[in-house]
Amino acid sequence: NAGVTQTPKFQVLKTGQSMTLQCAQDMNHEYMSWYRQDPGMGLRLIHYSVGAGITDQGEVPNGYNVSRSTTEDFPLRLLSAAPSQTSVYFCASSYSYDHNEQFFGPGTRLTVL
Amino acid sequence: AQTVTQSQPEMSVQEAETVTLSCTYDTSESDYYLFWYKQPPSRQMILVIRQEAYKQQNATENRFSVNFQKAAKSFSLKISDSQLGDAAMYFCAYRSASNTGKLIFGQGTTLQVKP
Numbered sequence: 001n002a003g004v005t006q007t008p009k010f011q012v013l014k015t016g017q018s019m020t021l022q023c024a025q026d027m028n029h030e031y032m033s034w035y036r037q038d039p040g041m042g043l044r045l046i047h048y049s050v051g052a053g054i055t056d057q058g059e060v061p062n063g064y065n066v067s068r069s070t071t072e073d074f075p076l077r078l079l080s081a082a083p084s085q086t087s088v089y090f091c092a093s094s095y096s097y098d099h100n101e102q103f104f105g106p107g108t109r110l111t112v113l
Numbered sequence: 114a115q116t117v118t119q120s121q122p123e124m125s126v127q128e129a130e131t132v133t134l135s136c137t138y139d140t141s142e143s144d145y146y147l148f149w150y151k152q153p154p155s156r157q158m159i160l161v162i163r164q165e166a167y168k169q170q171n172a173t174e175n176r177f178s179v180n181f182q183k184a185a186k187s188f189s190l191k192i193s194d195s196q197l198g199d200a201a202m203y204f205c206a207y208r209s210a211s212n213t214g215k216l217i218f219g220q221g222t223t224l225q226v227k228p
Contacts, residue, residue: 033214094214106156
């Protein structure tokens with residue numbers, strides 16, 4: 001089991017560029033989520049998915065798109081990067097039933113110049 | 114909307130001593146889960162301990178225990194016999210029982226362990 005994997009680990013973008021952060025899990029988890037971590041603010045939910053074909057917005061969705069075509073993958077797209085999107089991004093996954101924890105990927109550090 | 118507050122940005126403890134990290138939350142739900150996550154410098158999020166709101170008994174995991182006060186909406190983490198490897202950022206998190214995909218985090222507390 002590789003668990004939750006994220007690529008790339010680091011990325012530098014220029015303002016206005018687009019890119020996709022990749023996330024994959026091999027645990028057959030129904031739920032997948034994207035968070036961003038900023039200093040002094042903890043982790044904030046961007047988007048989440050309760051299963052293939054179903055996504056919903058979290059607390060800070062603006063500027064980000066997601067889709068879930070398979071159970072395993074949940075990519076996060078930045079359509080036009082802005083300096084305010086400089087952050088560390090975490091992907092997480094979990095089973096749907098009550099007592100389960102979320103498993104986190106190693107994170108992607110993104111810098112937008 | 115639910116909120117989670119950690120009012121201690123930084124804490125320090127002497128090796129082998131005990132330290133308590135504070136967390137308060139606000140919710141109108143009756144069924145939920147609370148978590149403490151540890152984030153060492155490697156950035157990896159590691160689950161430390163979990164508490165189900167319907168359980169009155171406080172959760173314990175080896176040197177880690179919680180003081181869960183449901184009426185006061187308080188969820189503190191006690192680390193006993195602190196070790197150098199406990200130095201990390203600690204996050205308190207809330208999750209509704211109905212959605213495992215949505216965690217709400219506090220701001221985090223950086224714990225320093227002094228030898």
